[in-house]
């Protein structure tokens with residue numbers, strides 16, 4: 001589909017991200033102007049410490065911008081009430097979750113919190129969305145377990161299930177495949193792609209799986225020392241956006257195969 005006729009879900013205007021302390025200002029990245037459309041799967045890549053988590057946290061209102069604006073469905077992120085924001089945007093962070101005593105079923109059900117009534121009563125639609133999220137993330141055999149009993153990879157799938165149950169138009173995930181084996185890395189990324197395509201959700205995730213992201217994403221944001229590049233993976237490969245990401249003494253990006261290779 002022509003991206004120009006798809007709605008813009010998230011837009012940034014001259015966004016600067018980073019950290020402000022009493023003594024100093026640490027600008028992680030500046031002049032970020034992005035337009036993310038509905039139905040797009042967008043991969044965010046870059047070296048360790050370049051600012052991927054900082055960008056995701058700023059786009060999801062977990063931390064404030066240093067400068068500029070984030071507009072979600074044409075409305076400034078800072079003017080959303082938190083319950084309203086929770087029905088528009090979900091975020092899966094890698095940080096340890098506080099609620100590890102909950103069962104898997106209970107944690108996934110928390111995704112429906114923005115929609116349930118004031119006593120937290122779930123409607124049939126909520127129950128169905130939880131069932132579906134558990135099914136598509138392959139965690140059916142875990143639902144009775146408490147979250148502290150899970151492996152890192154299992155917990156990662158459960159957190160993704162919670163975001164899917166939350167069923168927001170915009171989903172952000174910080175390194176959603178870190179702890180997964182190679183099969184489940186591919187499985188989760190393909191699931192996110194299908195979800196974006198079939199339900200027109202906009203899904204933005206950070207990753208170190210650059211090869212997989214090049215193969216699967218509609219668009220990518222490549223953060224580097226000079227700022228960032230944004231576009232379709234093929235165009236970014238041609239523009240050599242991946243070549244300058246890392247020192248080239250050990251690995252080089254092969255534009256033909258779209259992969260990194262270890263130097264002999």
Ligand SMILES: Nc1ncnc2c1ncn2[C@@H]1O[C@H](COP(=O)(O)OP(=O)(O)OP(=O)(O)O)[C@@H](O)[C@H]1O
Pocket residue numbers: 019026028046047048049050051052053054055
């Ligand atoms: N809470 C914080 N306070 C101050 N500086 C921070 C904070 N969190 C991160 N930083 C700094 O901001 C920069 C970007 O960090 P960030 O975690 O966004 O990088 P990243 O690209 O997600 O890295 P990684 O790939 O290692 O997860 C780093 O220099 C980091 O030291």
